[in-house]
Amino acid sequence: xxxxHTLTILVIxxxxxxxxxxxxxxxxxxxAYILERRAIKLAALIVTAVAIAISTSIFQTVSGNRILxxxxxxxxxxxxxxxxxxxxxxxxxxxxxxxxxxxFLLSVAVxxxxxxxxxxxxxxxxxxxxxxVLFLGMVFGQLFGALASFFQLLIxxxxxxxxxxxxxxxxxxxxxxxxxxxSVIVAAIACALVFFLDILDVLSLxxxxxxxxxxxxxxxxxxxxIIVAILTAIATALVGPVTFLxxxxxxLARQIAPTYRHSIILPTSCLLSMLFLIVGQLLFERIFHxxxxxxxxxxxxxxxxxxxxxxxxxTV
Amino acid sequence: MITINHATKxxxxxxxVNDVSLSIGEGTLTTLIGANxxxxxxxxSLVGRLLEGEGEFLLEGKRIDRYPSTELAKRLSMLRQSxxxxxxxxxxxxxxxxxxxxSRSRLTAADRRIVSEAIEAMDLTNLSGKYLDQLSxxxxxxxxxxxxxxxxxxxxxxxxxxxNLDMAHSVHIMKLLRTLVDERGKTVILVLHDINFxxxxxxxxxxxxxxxxxxxxxxxxxxxxxxxQQIYGMEIPVCEHRGRRFCLYHL
Amino acid sequence: xxxxxxxxxxxxxMHRYILLTLVVIFSLASxxxxxISFEETTMHILVQSRLPRTISILISGxxxxxxxxxxxxLTSNRFVTPTTGSTTEWAKLGLLIILIWTPQASVVTKTLFxxxxxxxxxxxxxxxxxxxxLKEATLVPLVGIIYGNIIASIATYLxxxxxxxxxxxSWTQGTFALILKGRYEVLYLSIPCLIVAMLYAxxxxxxxxxxxxxxxxxVRYQATLYVGLLIVSTISALVLVTVGVIPFIGLVVxxxxxxxxxxxxxxxxxxxxLLGGLFLLACDIISRLVLHPxxxxxxxxxxxxxxxxxxxxxxxxxxxxx
Numbered sequence: 001x002x003x004x005h006t007l008t009i010l011v012i013x014x015x016x017x018x019x020x021x022x023x024x025x026x027x028x029x030x031x032a033y034i035l036e037r038r039a040i041k042l043a044a045l046i047v048t049a050v051a052i053a054i055s056t057s058i059f060q061t062v063s064g065n066r067i068l069x070x071x072x073x074x075x076x077x078x079x080x081x082x083x084x085x086x087x088x089x090x091x092x093x094x095x096x097x098x099x100x101x102x103x104f105l106l107s108v109a110v111x112x113x114x115x116x117x118x119x120x121x122x123x124x125x126x127x128x129x130x131x132x133v134l135f136l137g138m139v140f141g142q143l144f145g146a147l148a149s150f151f152q153l154l155i156x157x158x159x160x161x162x163x164x165x166x167x168x169x170x171x172x173x174x175x176x177x178x179x180x181x182x183s184v185i186v187a188a189i190a191c192a193l194v195f196f197l198d199i200l201d202v203l204s205l206x207x208x209x210x211x212x213x214x215x216x217x218x219x220x221x222x223x224x225x226i227i228v229a230i231l232t233a234i235a236t237a238l239v240g241p242v243t244f245l246x247x248x249x250x251x252l253a254r255q256i257a258p259t260y261r262h263s264i265i266l267p268t269s270c271l272l273s274m275l276f277l278i279v280g281q282l283l284f285e286r287i288f289h290x291x292x293x294x295x296x297x298x299x300x301x302x303x304x305x306x307x308x309x310x311x312x313x314x315t316v
Numbered sequence: 317m318i319t320i321n322h323a324t325k326x327x328x329x330x331x332x333v334n335d336v337s338l339s340i341g342e343g344t345l346t347t348l349i350g351a352n353x354x355x356x357x358x359x360x361s362l363v364g365r366l367l368e369g370e371g372e373f374l375l376e377g378k379r380i381d382r383y384p385s386t387e388l389a390k391r392l393s394m395l396r397q398s399x400x401x402x403x404x405x406x407x408x409x410x411x412x413x414x415x416x417x418x419s420r421s422r423l424t425a426a427d428r429r430i431v432s433e434a435i436e437a438m439d440l441t442n443l444s445g446k447y448l449d450q451l452s453x454x455x456x457x458x459x460x461x462x463x464x465x466x467x468x469x470x471x472x473x474x475x476x477x478x479x480n481l482d483m484a485h486s487v488h489i490m491k492l493l494r495t496l497v498d499e500r501g502k503t504v505i506l507v508l509h510d511i512n513f514x515x516x517x518x519x520x521x522x523x524x525x526x527x528x529x530x531x532x533x534x535x536x537x538x539x540x541x542x543x544x545q546q547i548y549g550m551e552i553p554v555c556e557h558r559g560r561r562f563c564l565y566h567l
Numbered sequence: 568x569x570x571x572x573x574x575x576x577x578x579x580x581m582h583r584y585i586l587l588t589l590v591v592i593f594s595l596a597s598x599x600x601x602x603i604s605f606e607e608t609t610m611h612i613l614v615q616s617r618l619p620r621t622i623s624i625l626i627s628g629x630x631x632x633x634x635x636x637x638x639x640x641l642t643s644n645r646f647v648t649p650t651t652g653s654t655t656e657w658a659k660l661g662l663l664i665i666l667i668w669t670p671q672a673s674v675v676t677k678t679l680f681x682x683x684x685x686x687x688x689x690x691x692x693x694x695x696x697x698x699x700x701l702k703e704a705t706l707v708p709l710v711g712i713i714y715g716n717i718i719a720s721i722a723t724y725l726x727x728x729x730x731x732x733x734x735x736x737s738w739t740q741g742t743f744a745l746i747l748k749g750r751y752e753v754l755y756l757s758i759p760c761l762i763v764a765m766l767y768a769x770x771x772x773x774x775x776x777x778x779x780x781x782x783x784x785x786v787r788y789q790a791t792l793y794v795g796l797l798i799v800s801t802i803s804a805l806v807l808v809t810v811g812v813i814p815f816i817g818l819v820v821x822x823x824x825x826x827x828x829x830x831x832x833x834x835x836x837x838x839x840x841l842l843g844g845l846f847l848l849a850c851d852i853i854s855r856l857v858l859h860p861x862x863x864x865x866x867x868x869x870x871x872x873x874x875x876x877x878x879x880x881x882x883x884x885x886x887x888x889x
Contacts, residue, residue: 064402067709136881138712139874142814146870149740150863198421204403205413208366208396213467214389214417244716260403296727300720303713310710311699 003257003264010271017278018042025286040176045281047183048238049273050190055231056246057253057269061204061262062224063119066254069246070228073118074141075111076236081144081151082107088151101181104237111229114140119225182234189227193266200224200262239295244302249273251309276301317342318363318471318503323371325358332358333369334527340505340520342470345497347514348507349538350524351548356507357396357475359524363505364394364473375471389417393464394473407451407459408444411435414466434466437492439485453480461489465496472496475507486510490517515539516560523547536561579834586841590625593848597621600855620746623754624851625844627806628816630757632843633764633836634802635817636824640775640832641795642696645825646708648817649685649803653715657688658800658807659738660722667729674753674808682804688718689796741811741866743851751809760798761840767794768833775830813866815873816843822880846872 022038056069070076086103118137193200199220202210210217253269280294318340325333333355340346348356361367365380365388373380375392383391393414411434415427423431435444438458448456457480464472472493478486494517496502508514514521514535521538523531530547531538538544539561544552552565598617635648642652649655661684665672672680692714696707726732764771770791773781781788806813820843824835847865850872854863 136878139877142870143874146867146874149867150871153858153861153863198416201421202413202416208394209413211366211385212364212389212394212464213413214386216385244713258404260405260409296720296723299716300724303717303720306713307695307710307717310713311695
């Protein structure tokens with residue numbers, strides 16, 4: 001199937017699911033209020049979906065590997081750790097005064113530093129084989145999680161409830177200020193990327209080919225990694241760690257639109273990502289009336305897909 | 317003209333390239349030879365800025381690291397190993413990337429013409445629509461070389477381009493490179509481990525041993541038993557055939 | 568025992584002596600630590616709480632390290648452990664299911680169920696690994712983690728359904744704080760497992776070299792594989808039911824030893840076991856001292872220290888190789 005046709009079909013599917021999400025099972029009264037709340041949730045879902053899809057695609061291109069994702073490398077647990085630390089060091093009141101935006105920015109800064117450090121292991125002066133970087137990332141992910149648990153123990157239980165609300169933000173309680181600024185950032189990044197799509201294509205040829213063809217590999221990679229860190233922070237801030245969504249979505253995108261062109265891969269994965277999140281949330285809110293966190297369904301479905309993919313293909 | 321001043325590359329305490337200085341003139345085909353580990357590929361990679369090391373590397377009088385990336389890519393191209401590409405590309409698409417420094421992804425009619433010529437020159441016309449993972453190692457090698465040709469730079473650096481290629485294609489490429497130098501005035505620098513190809517087609521030979529420069533001279537001055545003994549540590553008889561020298565080291 | 572290299576034999580012996588001495592010292596230290604100070608400790612407290620605690624730490628450490636080493640040989644992969652090979656998640660699922668079914672199940676029943684699931688799960692994991700013609704070795708533990716994640720999602724889902732999320736959380740955070748006489752004795756079953764492991768050590772090493780080599784050297788491949796799996800699943804279940812999940816021991820300790828001593832399990836198994844016990848004792852002491860008199864769950868301490876050690880390990884390997 002032509003990539004263009006695939007994209008069109010996906011757009012239609014996403015539009016349909018969005019419409020369903022907004023209008024299905026509308027209760028009798030307070031329609032305007034419900035619609036507003038649903039619209040906000042929908043916006044959060046879309047922003048998160050785009051952030052995850054773009055960050056994973058770019059990350060895989062830059063690192064030259066289809067197994068890696070930002071979350072496998074522990075970036076999202078790092079975010080949680082920074083949040084916990086901030087709470088520990090500043091206490092709930094000062095944190096509230098500091099405002100979500102500033103603590104978000106601080107978390108992003110830390111994540112950027114960490115990503116660049118890990119990245120220098122892949123391409124810097126002293127390279128490590130991919131195996132090691134992967135494990136180092138997973139180990140760091142565990143370490144950050146453990147440290148976060150440790151600091152949680154030290155935090156006053158009352159204050160902790162505030163942290164918890166932030167840490168396990170679900171789509172049920174979206175912070176509108178954060179959502180607004182996130183949307184702006186994600187939209188800005190998406191627009192800027194349009195100019196860099198062909199550089200991403202060249203990067204996917206590998207470091208040596210990229211350098212030969214005149215792309216400053218180091219600078220380009222660094223820039224893209226910074227973008228990845230920002231997008232991962234946004235996704236984690238809005239929905240918490242969703243380990244396999246990125247991997248699932250990008251693998252699937254590559255399957256249905258097998259091409260090297262990022263001008264196709266990026267939109268396809270974004271649309272797939274939106275579809276999964278919207279439909280997933282829809283199913284579990286309206287159809288099944290559960291309050292199971294959506295991350296569970298995604299990890300489950302994503303895991304099954306990945307496993308069968310690995311069994312059938314021997315590689316990602 | 318490429319000038320190398322005091323090139324050195326160290327890994328820990330080991331020097332793979334040790335204080336090498338030389339100049340390569342324009343419009344020539346030069347080959348680097350030497351035993352395994354002599355430092356030939358490393359030296360070439362230093363020039364092609366795929367590795368970082370100590371020393372000064374000048375392209376037409378200007379330091380290579382002072383050239384903006386795109387400008388450099390229009391003057392100098394390099395190919396090392398070609399088989400790392402795992403992206404789903406057709407031959408035509410890969411070769412098309414060779415025009416990236418000039419047109420990014422918007423190929424003009426002129427670009428397309430250059431791309432087809434490069435594909436034809438590498439005998440890949442009937443494979444141009446196939447995906448890289450459907451090709452054999454030799455075909456992929458030729459596709460990568462075609463990309464370099466499409467890049468159409470004045471200076472071409474190739475590290476062991478004849479790997480994976482059968483005899484017919486090896487000869488074909490050497491002849492092509494010779495044509496590029498003689499008819500288009502390009503400067504080609506190769507690393508080859510087959511000294512006979514080096515002897516047949518080069519204007520000059522650079523010989524390295526244990527990281528140091530042992531010879532940099534016209535071909536016939538280097539392809540002699542004494543020089544070869546020094547370079548390879550082997551007794552290598554040399555004979556002549558159709559005006560060229562051949563090394564018979566096999567016995 | 569035929570040792571080719573006499574000097575190494577002597578070195579190993581010395582290492583084991585040192586480790587043994589350290590273990591004894593740390594055990595005594597562990598016994599003397601507690602909420603109540605050393606002077607006021609009565610025999611009663613010692614017998615009811617301290618001694619069981621120290622013993623279970625020692626046994627858990629030794630058996631988890633050994634289980635990790637065995638798992639690595641069975642899968643021929645340095646990074647597969649009960650935790651990264653989905654065994655732990657299966658064991659948790661088993662435990663959850665028996666709790667849903669019979670909330671008042673005895674420790675023995677719980678362990679049996681947990682073990683059964685762990686065993687079945689690990690077999691399915693090995694089956695998947697053999698089926699996948701993996702192009703890269705990295706993918707094996709990744710498959711384990713993905714598989715483990717799937718099972719964990721099922722468990723969490725069930726947990727939400729039956730309001731057992733708290734329990735799942737408490738198993739995930741292993742802790743020795745609840746060990747009391749009468750509640751931990753099941754752990755003693757690890758000791759026969761360790762003994763069997765020592766007897767089979769050589770065979771496990773051969774298995775890691777592949778099916779053909781093992782068979783041509785006279786080892787019954789399938790049977791040995793199952794013995795290994797039995798040991799790993801039993802140990803995982805036992806520790807899970809009494810203590811909870813303790814990450815990293817199975818990963819870090821065997822790798823530390825194989826880095827310096829190669830992968831001959833028969834030679835290394837005592838060192839690995841002793842080092843595992845030592846590691847956990849040290850973690851436990853730190854857990855209890857840092858926020859005295861409060862206690863950090865051992866899984867947190869083991870994670871932090873284990874991670875740091877693992878990173879040092881990787882850096883050390885590179886220096887070694889270079």
